[in-house]
Amino acid sequence: MKLIVTRVLSVIPVLFGLCVLSYTLLAMIPGDPITAMLGMDATPEAIAALRAKFALDEPLPLRFISWFGHLLIGDLGRSIQSGRPVLSMVMTAMVPTMQLGLAALLISLVIAIPAGVISAARRNSVADYSVSLISLAGLSLPSFWLAILLVLFLSIRLQIFPSSGYVPIGEDPVGALRHITLPAITLGVAMAASTMRMTRAAMLDVLNADYIRTARAKGLPFRRVVWKHALRNALIPVTTLVGLQLGQLMGGVVVTETVFAWPGIGKLTVDAIFARDYPVVQGAILASAVLFVFINLATDLLYATLDPRLRKRA
Amino acid sequence: MTTAPASHSLIRRLVEDSRSAFGMALVSILVLAAVFGPVLSSYAPDAADFMATLAPPSADHFLGTDDLGRDVLSRILSGARVSLLVGVISVGGAVLVGLPIGLVAGYLGGRTDAVLMRCMDVLLAFPGILLALGITAALGASLTNTIIAIAVINTPTIARVTRAQTMLVSSLDYVKANRALGFSNLTIMTRSVLPNALSPVLVQASLLLASSIITESYLSFLGLGVQPPTPTWGSMLRDAISFIDQATWLAWFPGAAIFLTVLGFNIFGDGLRDRLDPRD
Numbered sequence: 001m002k003l004i005v006t007r008v009l010s011v012i013p014v015l016f017g018l019c020v021l022s023y024t025l026l027a028m029i030p031g032d033p034i035t036a037m038l039g040m041d042a043t044p045e046a047i048a049a050l051r052a053k054f055a056l057d058e059p060l061p062l063r064f065i066s067w068f069g070h071l072l073i074g075d076l077g078r079s080i081q082s083g084r085p086v087l088s089m090v091m092t093a094m095v096p097t098m099q100l101g102l103a104a105l106l107i108s109l110v111i112a113i114p115a116g117v118i119s120a121a122r123r124n125s126v127a128d129y130s131v132s133l134i135s136l137a138g139l140s141l142p143s144f145w146l147a148i149l150l151v152l153f154l155s156i157r158l159q160i161f162p163s164s165g166y167v168p169i170g171e172d173p174v175g176a177l178r179h180i181t182l183p184a185i186t187l188g189v190a191m192a193a194s195t196m197r198m199t200r201a202a203m204l205d206v207l208n209a210d211y212i213r214t215a216r217a218k219g220l221p222f223r224r225v226v227w228k229h230a231l232r233n234a235l236i237p238v239t240t241l242v243g244l245q246l247g248q249l250m251g252g253v254v255v256t257e258t259v260f261a262w263p264g265i266g267k268l269t270v271d272a273i274f275a276r277d278y279p280v281v282q283g284a285i286l287a288s289a290v291l292f293v294f295i296n297l298a299t300d301l302l303y304a305t306l307d308p309r310l311r312k313r314a
Numbered sequence: 315m316t317t318a319p320a321s322h323s324l325i326r327r328l329v330e331d332s333r334s335a336f337g338m339a340l341v342s343i344l345v346l347a348a349v350f351g352p353v354l355s356s357y358a359p360d361a362a363d364f365m366a367t368l369a370p371p372s373a374d375h376f377l378g379t380d381d382l383g384r385d386v387l388s389r390i391l392s393g394a395r396v397s398l399l400v401g402v403i404s405v406g407g408a409v410l411v412g413l414p415i416g417l418v419a420g421y422l423g424g425r426t427d428a429v430l431m432r433c434m435d436v437l438l439a440f441p442g443i444l445l446a447l448g449i450t451a452a453l454g455a456s457l458t459n460t461i462i463a464i465a466v467i468n469t470p471t472i473a474r475v476t477r478a479q480t481m482l483v484s485s486l487d488y489v490k491a492n493r494a495l496g497f498s499n500l501t502i503m504t505r506s507v508l509p510n511a512l513s514p515v516l517v518q519a520s521l522l523l524a525s526s527i528i529t530e531s532y533l534s535f536l537g538l539g540v541q542p543p544t545p546t547w548g549s550m551l552r553d554a555i556s557f558i559d560q561a562t563w564l565a566w567f568p569g570a571a572i573f574l575t576v577l578g579f580n581i582f583g584d585g586l587r588d589r590l591d592p593r594d
Contacts, residue, residue, distance in 0.1 A: 017436030025448045136584075140577035142528055144535050144551060145569030148558065156559050250441040255532050259555075269444065270536055273451045285448045289440045296439075 007300050014293055019071065022286040023064050026278050076283040081275050086283035089268065094287070096166055097257070097264030100187065101249050103180050105242065107188030108195055113231075113238075115192075116199025120207060120234075121226045131196060138193025143252050147186040147259040154182060164261035183260040187252050191245050198241045202234035209233075236306050243299025250288045327589055334585025340578025348398040351391030359392035360384060360543045368561045378563040380553065386563065389545040390571050396457070396546045397575060400530040401523045404461045408468035409519055415469070416476025417511070421484050421503050431477065434470035442467040442525075443532055450538045460539045464526045475518045479511035513590040520586050524579035531572050547572045 051057060058066075070077070076086035119131035155163035161182050167175040206212060207230055215225045254266035261267070265288055272280035328334040347354070357375075363383030371378045377386035419430040437445065449463035483489060484507055492502045533539030534548030542549065547568040554564035 013432055014435050014439050017432065018439055021436055021440070022448070025452045136580060137573075137577065140524070140573055140580050142531055142551075142569065142572045142576070144532070144548075145565070145572060148551065148555060148565045148569065152558055152562060152565065250444060252443075254443050254447065255535060258536060269447060270538075273447060273538065278451075281448070281451055285440070285444050288444050292441050293439050 003304055004301060007297065007304075011293055011297055015290065018286060018289045018293070019068060020064070022282050022289070023067055025285070026282050027060055027063075076286070077279040079272075079277050079280050081272075081277045081280075086279050089280060090265065090283050090287045093263060093265045093268040093284070094291075096262055097250075097253055097266065099169070100180060100183055100253065100257070100262060100264060101246060103184035104187035104191060104249065105246060107184050108191035108245075109242070111188070111192040112195035113199055113235075116196045116238075117203055117226060117231060117234075119196070119200045120203030121222075123204065128200075131200065135193045135196040135200075138189050138196075141189065141193075143186050143190055144255045144259055146189060147182070147256060150182045150185060151259075164259075166261075166263050183256050183262050186256050186259075187249060190252060191242075191249065194245060195238060195242060198238050199234065202237045203230055206230045206234045236303070239306060240299055240303045243295060243302065246295050246299075250292050324589060328582075328585050331585055331588075333581055334588075337578050337581030337583075337585055340574055341582050344394055344398060344575050344578065347391050347394040351388075351395055355385060355388040355391055357385035357388040359388040359545050361388075368557060368564075370561070371563055377567045378561065380550075380561075380564055381557055386550075386567055389550060390547065390567055392545045393547040393550065393568065393571065394575075396540055396544060397527045397530060397572075400457070400461055400464060400540075401526045401579075404464035404526050404530075405468055405519050405522045407461065407465035408472045408522065409515065411465070412469040412472030413476050413508075413515060416473040416478075416515075417480050417503055417508060419473070420477035420480025420511075421499065421507060423481075427477070430473070434473045437466065437470040438474075440467075443529060446529055446533060447536075447538060450533060455533075455538045455541055457540045457544065460530055460533055463533070464529050467529070468522050468526060471522060472515060472518060475514050476511060479514050480507055483507050483510045517583060517587040517590055520579065521583035524576045524583065527572065527579065528576055 056063070067077075074087055076090065078085055079089060082089075115131050115134075119128045122128055151163045154160050161178055163182070165179055167179050169176040203226075207226070212225060212230055215229050216222070220229075250265075253264060254270060256262065257264045257266035258270050265284055269281060269284040269288070272278075272284060328338060361384060363379065365383065366375070366379050367381055367383045369375055369379040369383070375385050375387065377390065379385055380389070415430050415434065419427040440448075445467050446460075446463040449466060450459050453459040453462065480503075489502060489506050492506050497506075530539055531546065531548035531551070534546040535552045537549070537552065539548060540546045550568035551565060551572075554561070554568070557564055
């Protein structure tokens with residue numbers, strides 16, 4: 001329990017640091033951010049109005065305190081482009097991103113767990129070498145290149161899947177599935193590569209354990225020992241990696257969403273950067289980082305729950 | 315400290331391992347392409363030829379041309395220079411900043427450690443590419459700012475690895491003996507701890523080269539990295555999307571260049587880890 005409380009409390013300074021850094025990033029814009037937002041042709045009246053709106057005449061620490069106060073009540077400001085509340089834009093964009101993340105996770109697990117188990121169970125076989133090679137290749141594959149190749153073959157040549165766009169699952173489940181497939185494969189392959197490696201390493205550790213030798217000595221079939229006895233314990237470290245990857249997925253999401261015109265948080269961030277819509281950039285980056293922190297926290301807590309040794313220590 | 319014969323022996327051991335040798339070969343090709351690029355191709359990377367736009371690979375243009383008739387091979391060779399430059403300088407910068415932070419935090423411990431590492435935790439709490447995007451959005455898209463952004467996202471990783479190794483080394487008897495002999499903290503850190511904490515940092519730095527090259531290509535692909543007319547592999551792939559149904563070579567070759575380079579650094583980094591970091 002103490003371990004859990006300590007871990008949860010450790011998130012507070014990190015979250016505060018994230019707020020400071022997100023705010024400072026925008027303050028780092030060279031010159032006047034208002035000119036950067038409105039361009040060089042802006043009238044003095046428009047500049048003055050926006051300057052007053054964002055309280056830019058005040059010193060930076062005061063502006064931060066005011067911004068932080070608004071943040072605590074869920075006010076991330078308004079978009080310069082659309083005038084919509086940033087929080088609502090971020091929340092709307094989070095839904096497609098989470099759908100994409102979960103679909104990618106599913107694809108990666110379906111590929112990685114069986115491949116990692118087979119690789120470890122048949123160590124030094126052709127299957128093992130193939131899995132190692134494929135996982136190394138998957139780790140080195142730039143996701144946007146894979147995305148372009150998938151579009152080329154499965155969308156343009158074979159016309160099986162649409163090359164871009166998003167359909168809400170509630171409106172058209174089949175259409176939603178067709179649209180999510182290519183971006184989910186793009187993200188899932190990179191995740192599968194690391195998970196494959198981790199599953200293999202964890203399985204090799206477990207397969208050398210005494211209780212596995214005992215199970216084998218009792219005459220249990222090898223297949224049952226591998227899939228039932230060993231996999232259960234090997235999955236504990238794999239769970240941690242999968243959780244961490246789900247957090248890191250936020251990075252891959254930026255490029256994948258841009259290629260497939262997927263209206264998630266990554267595309268929102270990139271579009272806002274090009275539109276110089278800095279409150280949206282700030283809000284989107286902060287929201288992604290906060291989500292990342294909470295996914296990592298949830299992973300740590302899940303690990304503490306799954307691993308009996310940690311549970312006992314706690 | 316790694317001596318000359320020791321480093322020769324390390325290189326020999328890496329070459330003898332076929333996997334590491336393959337990684338080293340791929341990395342060597344990148345370095346050669348970056349250094350001798352202008353000699354290897356007879357076309358300037360930004361020389362347009364409107365009589366030969368979107369020409370497929372041929373004897374004149376080994377890897378074809380793009381929509382402006384620019385030679386793809388020359389642009390890939392020029393992109394190799396950008397990738398290597400960004401990778402090496404950004405990782406070098408991260409080591410320059412992260413290593414002292416990790417060393418001081420790990421050696422002194424206590425409040426210094428807590429403050430420095432919480433700062434690093436904040437940087438680590440951002441997904442790397444998003445932090446890089448934020449930095450380039452704030453500073454502007456350019457080669458220098460791309461290097462700064464990637465160095466910033468690499469720094470906490472180097473600091474963490476250095477800190478962990480420093481804590482391990484600091485608890486050893488010979489360091490305690492140095493303290494008892496009255497050497498200053500700075501002397502102990504630089505002469506006794508640092509040389510023995512370097513191996514894992516070196517391994518991490520080699521693996522970070524791969525991720526830095528990928529991050530640079532992501533930023534360029536999004537239009538937020540190195541700006542035209544400098545060719546980069548990422549920006550070449552972005553341009554390729556518009557012509558994907560008529561000129562597939564525009565997508566194949568820059569993508570393959572990124573893939574093989576990153577694969578090379580990953581294999582090399584794995585090999586280095588096997589040789590230098592027995593814990594893994």
